[in-house]
Amino acid sequence: MAIKVEGLNYIYGQGTAFEQHALKDVSFEIPDNQFVGLIGHTGSGKSTLIQHLNGLIRPTSGTIWFNGTDIYSEGYSLKKLRSNVGLVFQYPEHQLFEVDVFSDVCYGPRNLGLGEEEVKERAREALGLVGLKEKYWEQSPFELSGGQKRRVAIAGVLAMRPEVLILDEPTAGLDPRGRDEILDQIKELHDKQGMTILLVSHSMEDIARYADRLMVMNHGEKAFDGPPREVFEHYMELEAMGLAAPQVTYISHALKDAGIPIEDSITTVEEARDAILGLLKRV
Amino acid sequence: MNIVKASKLIYDYIRRDEEENIEEVDRAIDSLDVEIEKGSFVAILGHNGSGKSTFAKQINGILTPTEGTVWVAGMDTADEDSIWEIRKKAGMVFQNPDNQIIGNVVEEDVGFGPENIGIPTEEIWKRVDESLKAVGMAAFRHKSPNKLSGGQKQRVAIAGVMAMKPECIVLDEPTAMLDPNGRKEVIRTVRELNRQEGITVLLITHYMEEVIEADRVIVMDDGKLVMDGTPKEIFSRVDELKTYRLDVPQVTELAYELRKAGVDLPEGILTQEEFLDRILPLLKERYPA
Amino acid sequence: MIRDITLGQFYPVNSVLHRMDPRTKLFGTMVFIISLFLADSLWAYALATLFLVFCIRMSKVPFSFMVRGLKAIVFLLLISVSFNLFLTDGEELFRLGFLKITREGLRMSCFMGLRLIYLVIGSSIMTLTTTPNQLTDGLEKSLGILKVIHVPVHEISMMMSIALRFIPILVEETDKIMKAQMARGADFESGNLIQKAKSMVPLLVPLFISAFRRATDLAMAMEARCYRGGEGRTKMKPLKYERQDRMAYLLLVLYLAGMIAIRTVL
Numbered sequence: 001m002a003i004k005v006e007g008l009n010y011i012y013g014q015g016t017a018f019e020q021h022a023l024k025d026v027s028f029e030i031p032d033n034q035f036v037g038l039i040g041h042t043g044s045g046k047s048t049l050i051q052h053l054n055g056l057i058r059p060t061s062g063t064i065w066f067n068g069t070d071i072y073s074e075g076y077s078l079k080k081l082r083s084n085v086g087l088v089f090q091y092p093e094h095q096l097f098e099v100d101v102f103s104d105v106c107y108g109p110r111n112l113g114l115g116e117e118e119v120k121e122r123a124r125e126a127l128g129l130v131g132l133k134e135k136y137w138e139q140s141p142f143e144l145s146g147g148q149k150r151r152v153a154i155a156g157v158l159a160m161r162p163e164v165l166i167l168d169e170p171t172a173g174l175d176p177r178g179r180d181e182i183l184d185q186i187k188e189l190h191d192k193q194g195m196t197i198l199l200v201s202h203s204m205e206d207i208a209r210y211a212d213r214l215m216v217m218n219h220g221e222k223a224f225d226g227p228p229r230e231v232f233e234h235y236m237e238l239e240a241m242g243l244a245a246p247q248v249t250y251i252s253h254a255l256k257d258a259g260i261p262i263e264d265s266i267t268t269v270e271e272a273r274d275a276i277l278g279l280l281k282r283v
Numbered sequence: 284m285n286i287v288k289a290s291k292l293i294y295d296y297i298r299r300d301e302e303e304n305i306e307e308v309d310r311a312i313d314s315l316d317v318e319i320e321k322g323s324f325v326a327i328l329g330h331n332g333s334g335k336s337t338f339a340k341q342i343n344g345i346l347t348p349t350e351g352t353v354w355v356a357g358m359d360t361a362d363e364d365s366i367w368e369i370r371k372k373a374g375m376v377f378q379n380p381d382n383q384i385i386g387n388v389v390e391e392d393v394g395f396g397p398e399n400i401g402i403p404t405e406e407i408w409k410r411v412d413e414s415l416k417a418v419g420m421a422a423f424r425h426k427s428p429n430k431l432s433g434g435q436k437q438r439v440a441i442a443g444v445m446a447m448k449p450e451c452i453v454l455d456e457p458t459a460m461l462d463p464n465g466r467k468e469v470i471r472t473v474r475e476l477n478r479q480e481g482i483t484v485l486l487i488t489h490y491m492e493e494v495i496e497a498d499r500v501i502v503m504d505d506g507k508l509v510m511d512g513t514p515k516e517i518f519s520r521v522d523e524l525k526t527y528r529l530d531v532p533q534v535t536e537l538a539y540e541l542r543k544a545g546v547d548l549p550e551g552i553l554t555q556e557e558f559l560d561r562i563l564p565l566l567k568e569r570y571p572a
Numbered sequence: 573m574i575r576d577i578t579l580g581q582f583y584p585v586n587s588v589l590h591r592m593d594p595r596t597k598l599f600g601t602m603v604f605i606i607s608l609f610l611a612d613s614l615w616a617y618a619l620a621t622l623f624l625v626f627c628i629r630m631s632k633v634p635f636s637f638m639v640r641g642l643k644a645i646v647f648l649l650l651i652s653v654s655f656n657l658f659l660t661d662g663e664e665l666f667r668l669g670f671l672k673i674t675r676e677g678l679r680m681s682c683f684m685g686l687r688l689i690y691l692v693i694g695s696s697i698m699t700l701t702t703t704p705n706q707l708t709d710g711l712e713k714s715l716g717i718l719k720v721i722h723v724p725v726h727e728i729s730m731m732m733s734i735a736l737r738f739i740p741i742l743v744e745e746t747d748k749i750m751k752a753q754m755a756r757g758a759d760f761e762s763g764n765l766i767q768k769a770k771s772m773v774p775l776l777v778p779l780f781i782s783a784f785r786r787a788t789d790l791a792m793a794m795e796a797r798c799y800r801g802g803e804g805r806t807k808m809k810p811l812k813y814e815r816q817d818r819m820a821y822l823l824l825v826l827y828l829a830g831m832i833a834i835r836t837v838l
Contacts, residue, residue: 247555
């Protein structure tokens, strides 16, 4: 079991005028190699939650286990945890600082105290995983395009060889093709490298296409947890939370309401097309 | 009557090394001819690097043409003497909500523009009141911008531009850093301004859902204008859009796929309602209630 | 979340002091500080106390807010009071082991303590009743005469105002960058001084780059709204002296005169 969380509570500024209960009694288990989507309105606690999973924020109460061990148990190295649970923040290119791309990607593994050869090997591997051509490796990261910078930043985390990869809105600010490229790369990391993925996103369509499981946060609580098709069935409740189901989900429900025997839980364009074609072709 | 006109516009980003020698030339806009009609709501779509933002910056003179000319309300943007008049006529809202708000209090930020052009104090207050009301942020006038959401900040930025009483507003990817709710807020505000006040709106974006209600959609790719038409016309060319690295809303794609498979649907379906109106009769034939 | 921390801690309420022109308050703070350094007798401190209490009442700010600033100087206060208490020579009053307390020591420590406390409270009154913008406006207007010797008063004031606006944003950004680097195994806590300094590079470089980027964006946005320096600018909230300001100036002059008188006479 990669990650297990039980009874997680986090309260900001306890005792002051700004006290806020950011996370309320959150519990879940993420098995190895699962692709989990995490959605919620702005301020629902998503960012706070993911920062708990690699020990950047300490819960007010509750326990977090990684691979069966309590991360706040005696002698547990949070620094080591962070090499196993990689966290890519939103707009990760803002963390780039080195003179050239290659050195920046080396920063992570070097912090782990690995030997120079190992560090360089990992950097090469990581840059290959994000598909950044070698000709860019000696350039200053600040000379690259936005999408390229982002890939360098993600490579910087991948160089730590994490088992779990958490990404906070990795497609923010990218154009449609850029979004697809990043998401496809993440899917590949999940399929080919066997990583466990936790993807925070605002795009329902993206989540529906890539995630096996969807967790919905609402005002600090976990509101829904299950396969996307199941969660999107609650589209009316999601709307009340300020979220929307994919367009095709609404369409299939509208058709159903009009008496058309369309199947349940359609979340992608392909599914909708096949379902409608199937219905029309019936003689 | 056009408010913005570009003729054979070429713009190169030139990178120089330490000795001022030219190291690299990047042609961001490659011979662009376009005219924007007064009062229209025009969307400019394009992937990152297509030149759309560069074009936006030509309109209020932040950048001036390498070759060719840009006129705003009849004034040449390359003419240094006209630049402040041009900026009064063509206001601009930028992508990063925080990096365009100067005031420590919302109403003070909205007043910044009028202060700069020497509007008398009483008139400034009038404009600030009107602008805040027009964007629906009057209730927040005494608040610090730090307490606002992204969408609210962008609306304040729009109010700040409106207070200068421009004829045209250029919005350079105003929603790129916002969440879906923020995006809706901003687009709704901008649409209302176009309808109610008759302000010409130039919306630069790569989100297709935002351009559905525009009068005209222009697609840029590699510095050139490659598509120009109504939203319906543009949306119906799904495959072409994909070659320009753009995406269509799910409903448009679905209708397109079904059409390809032989289903009798019109081109360029933009909304769920349209789709349902068209597909239901076909399905009802097979499954009468 | 970090943005909730307000700088200078302005307390919004409608009082005479809040409505007063910031220049008056700046002058008043200056006068009060000078008066504290002129005070060297019980009578002087009595007058200062009276004046301070009067100002506190006039500000309508709850006393609990006033004393918040004292938390920061508790240590300094303790040190200064103890030094004066135990290390001043003079007529001995008590003795605790090898520590002796003299009459002069008692007097000095009380005065030092009061001076520090009043300094903090006095400046707090200023920041609690004046918004950062009013402060910079006030400074800009009062230092206006320096324009004659080509001091860029308007530009400095604009810079201060923008800095105030962006400090919370940059603080939040520092936190984000720190967390992002910690997620890559960075350690900002352990190591000797040199190691700690080196570990700051991955924090400072992105921060500086971000700050420059913001500055460039902001400059573009300001120009887009026709900003071209102080020439020809009007003010949305121009500073104008009203009756309460004139009264205040009178009172301040009388107070200062009183303090000078007490010092020379007593």
